[in-house]
Amino acid sequence: MERFFGGNPALVLLRLAILSLIVGVVLAALGFSPYDLIQNIRDLAQRIYDMGFAAVEKAFRYFLLGAVIVFPVWVVMRVLKMFGREPGTEVAETGQQKR
Incomplete structure (x- = not known):
């Protein structure tokens, strides 16, 4: 499973969640929904x-x-x-x- 995710699956999912939150804030600031x-x-x-x-x-x-x-x-x-x-x-x- 780690080979597919490129590391510990829990850490990868946490990084993806944080990155999604940051990108969402930036897009909302630009007026996107x-x-x-x-x-x-x-x-x-x-x-x-x-x-x-x-x-x-x-x-x-x-x-x-x-x-x-x-x-x-x-x-x-x-x-x-x-x-x-x-x-x-x-x-x-x-x-x-x-x-």
């Missing part, structure tokens, strides 16, 4: 959640913008490849196949 902190944490989580979906939406818009160009070019290239010569079967000037 536990409810404000909890609400601020909730607001932060909500903003991060909203930002995450905004980023996904923005990425999807970028995908669509690129797809408007990329997919038609790909289709045209595939069609040209179907009706054109296969790579590696071009005929050289001597009439022999290149490999």
Whole structure:
């Protein structure tokens, strides 16, 4: 148990209680309350959640913008490849196949 706490558990808990009291006094002097902190944490989580979906939406818009160009070019290239010569079967000037 001492290994987990980093020392005698009773002393560690006492130090944590004293430190919590000191931090609480400082925060109260600055005008913070536990409810404000909890609400601020909730607001932060909500903003991060909203930002995450905004980023996904923005990425999807970028995908669509690129797809408007990329997919038609790909289709045209595939069609040209179907009706054109296969790579590696071009005929050289001597009439022999290149490999």
